[in-house]
Amino acid sequence: MRQLLLITSITLREALRKKVWLWAFVILAGLIVIDSIVPRAFSQADRLQMMPQEERLRQGIFTAQFVGARIILFFTCIIAIVLAAGQISAEIDKGVLSSVVTKPIFRFQVVMGKWLGVVLFADVIILLCIGVNWALCSAIYGHLAGYAINWPMLGVMLLYPVLYGTLTIAFSSFGSMVMSLMLTATLYSFTFIGDTIIHIIAEITQNESLRKLEVLSDWLIPHGRLATWFGSLEQGMVPAMRREMGRRAGEHLTYTSFDQFYIFAYIIGFLLLANIVFSRRDLN
Amino acid sequence: MDAVIETRGLRKVYKGMIGAGVAAVDGVDLTVATGAVFGLLGPNGAGKTTMIQMLLGNVFPTAGSAQIFGMAIGSLAVKRRIGFLPEKFQFHDFLTAEEFLHFHGRLSGMDWPDLRRRTDETLSIVGLTDRRKSRIREFSKGMQQRIGLAQAIIHNPDLVILDEPTSALDPIGRRQVRDIIGELKSRGTSVMLNSHLLSEVELSCDSLAIINKGKVIRQGTLDQLLTTRSVVEVEANDIGEETLRQIATIGSIIQSNGAHLTVGVERDEDIPAIAEAIVNTNAKLMHMSYQRESLEDFFIRTIEESGVSPSN
Numbered sequence A: 001m002r003q004l005l006l007i008t009s010i011t012l013r014e015a016l017r018k019k020v021w022l023w024a025f026v027i028l029a030g031l032i033v034i035d036s037i038v039p040r041a042f043s044q045a046d047r048l049q050m051m052p053q054e055e056r057l058r059q060g061i062f063t064a065q066f067v068g069a070r071i072i073l074f075f076t077c078i079i080a081i082v083l084a085a086g087q088i089s090a091e092i093d094k095g096v097l098s099s100v101v102t103k104p105i106f107r108f109q110v111v112m113g114k115w116l117g118v119v120l121f122a123d124v125i126i127l128l129c130i131g132v133n134w135a136l137c138s139a140i141y142g143h144l145a146g147y148a149i150n151w152p153m154l155g156v157m158l159l160y161p162v163l164y165g166t167l168t169i170a171f172s173s174f175g176s177m178v179m180s181l182m183l184t185a186t187l188y189s190f191t192f193i194g195d196t197i198i199h200i201i202a203e204i205t206q207n208e209s210l211r212k213l214e215v216l217s218d219w220l221i222p223h224g225r226l227a228t229w230f231g232s233l234e235q236g237m238v239p240a241m242r243r244e245m246g247r248r249a250g251e252h253l254t255y256t257s258f259d260q261f262y263i264f265a266y267i268i269g270f271l272l273l274a275n276i277v278f279s280r281r282d283l284n
Numbered sequence B: 001m002d003a004v005i006e007t008r009g010l011r012k013v014y015k016g017m018i019g020a021g022v023a024a025v026d027g028v029d030l031t032v033a034t035g036a037v038f039g040l041l042g043p044n045g046a047g048k049t050t051m052i053q054m055l056l057g058n059v060f061p062t063a064g065s066a067q068i069f070g071m072a073i074g075s076l077a078v079k080r081r082i083g084f085l086p087e088k089f090q091f092h093d094f095l096t097a098e099e100f101l102h103f104h105g106r107l108s109g110m111d112w113p114d115l116r117r118r119t120d121e122t123l124s125i126v127g128l129t130d131r132r133k134s135r136i137r138e139f140s141k142g143m144q145q146r147i148g149l150a151q152a153i154i155h156n157p158d159l160v161i162l163d164e165p166t167s168a169l170d171p172i173g174r175r176q177v178r179d180i181i182g183e184l185k186s187r188g189t190s191v192m193l194n195s196h197l198l199s200e201v202e203l204s205c206d207s208l209a210i211i212n213k214g215k216v217i218r219q220g221t222l223d224q225l226l227t228t229r230s231v232v233e234v235e236a237n238d239i240g241e242e243t244l245r246q247i248a249t250i251g252s253i254i255q256s257n258g259a260h261l262t263v264g265v266e267r268d269e270d271i272p273a274i275a276e277a278i279v280n281t282n283a284k285l286m287h288m289s290y291q292r293e294s295l296e297d298f299f300i301r302t303i304e305e306s307g308v309s310p311s312n
Helices: A004-016 A022-044 A055-084 A089-094 A107-145 A152-173 A177-207 A209-220 A223-235 A240-248 A257-280 B048-056 B098-107 B112-125 B141-153 B172-184 B198-203 B222-226 B241-250 B270-280 B295-305
Strands: B005-013 B022-033 B035-040 B065-066 B082-085 B159-163 B189-193 B207-212 B217-223 B232-238 B252-257 B260-265 B284-292
Touching: A004 A107, A004 B098, A022 A055, A022 A107, A022 B048, A055 A107, A055 A152, A055 A177, A089 A177, A107 A152, A107 A257, A152 A177, A152 A223, A152 A257, A177 A209, A177 A223, A209 A223, A223 A257, A240 B005, B005 B048, B005 B189, B022 B048, B022 B065, B022 B189, B022 B207, B035 B048, B035 B172, B035 B198, B035 B222, B048 B065, B048 B189, B048 B222, B082 B141, B082 B252, B098 B112, B098 B141, B112 B141, B141 B159, B141 B172, B159 B172, B172 B198, B189 B198, B198 B295, B207 B222, B207 B295, B217 B222, B217 B295, B222 B295, B241 B252, B241 B260, B260 B270, B270 B284
Parallel strands: B035 B189, B035 B207, B082 B159, B159 B189
Antiparallel strands: B005 B022, B005 B065, B207 B217, B232 B260, B232 B284, B252 B260
16 A cells, blocks of 8 residues: 555656646636626626526526536546556656566556546645635625535546546556547547537437437446536536526436446446556566 | 576567567576676667566566566565666656655665665765755756666665666766675675676676577676687787698687787687797797787677677
8 A cells, every 4th residue: 555655646746746737727717707707797687687686696606606617627637637648658668667666566556556646636626626616706706605515516526537537547558648648538529529519419300320429429438427417416506597598408417327337337447457458568 | 506586488579560579588598696796788689678677577578487586577575675777767857866765765665764774875875965855857867877776776675687777877987886786796685787888797797698689699607708718919020821820720810910910719728839839930929918808809709600790
């Protein structure tokens, strides 16, 4: 365990050195802009004049939180991918790992230590950004922004970097840094297109092939399943108007226990793959 | 003789996209005595680094077997007793020298009191005590190699494997490394040294193996290998055909340039025989000197005889 934690600590320090945490400032800048503009825009919107002022502001705050959560998730997934891509093959190529793996350490400890470092780093940034976002809204809007922290929702948010970090580490166990980035980006693009463009076109056209393509994208990478899980938890907090808008837009925010199982099985599966590949490959 | 390293028919084939692949190491039998300083020599691409990586458990052999301390290579019990300085050294350069040694010492399973004591000692051994708080990225290439050497010896290993340990060092640094190797040897630590600097190997090693095209072509102690052929430089006037013919029956004439002859001999008793041949054929012997073949000459000759130029 000590060896594993040593690898985790060096991975965290490496992440700090690479200044990937600067992305947190990009996220926070985005949150500040959204938190200051969106709720005010809602409270001043002519089309919402039939609602009481306080309710309009509440809707605006929720929408700002909704958008903010997605900004946080998008950038922390990028952070996890960028960090994970340089962990294994790139360190073998550079020669950094050659003096580490000759120490009395199992190879799985190297993989798990690095994985833990990447995931911890990205998740700490999520927690930091959520904390700042909450503090910011409370400071600007007082009691209107006060809502109980939804722990399950927070837990699901933390799974996003876990998913992408694991996937990229697995690719990094056999491919170069560029290859790992490309493979993860390709899968991410496919699932993004599957969940948005293909989904919409399939709904409109009722085309069976497009539906199959959408399903395939959900199997290849369970981003959509995770998004549905996250969205359904978020829905519990959605003010009535936003819920109605979602229903009209045809949102299907129901997830099954199989979706949850698949997400965890997928993460564990890729983690196992990374360990198996790394334990069997030549390091020269 | 107790062997610290023993390999039997060790082979590594790298498979290509097509064809049968390339044998980087091809059936190597190697024995390194406990407490010896052993040199592994060979031209570029001979298979030395692959050989070392297999011994360290980083590369899996295709066939054959290898043992270190009588145990299977790559096991944690073996790794605990090995120190390694890689040829392509690049470390976590955001760490200070002290943090770097702490990291590697902890990875090696050392406890804090021992680690603190050994950190001071090893920094002093490699001459970096005054730079202990400096980040490795601020170090010169030579200093990085020295801190690399420090991480290889911090846990007092029984076997130290050094892959080109002096490649980035100036003559003073090389001398320091030679002294460190001597110090390790005096404490009974076995050392395996892979170096292109043949003079370093000659000064440091007790025994060596020359590897080419993945095969060991010569192996033995330095004395055994270098006394098999010596060179006699002769200066004599009136050297005629008969003189050369007689000398050629005793040794091999490497160079003949008027009054100057260079003759290779296999045995010590060939030397007076050459002098006798000169005198008997009425040539006038002016000067004669004997040189043992240097490791460099021996290495180049051995590689040439095996059919591949050292520059390959």
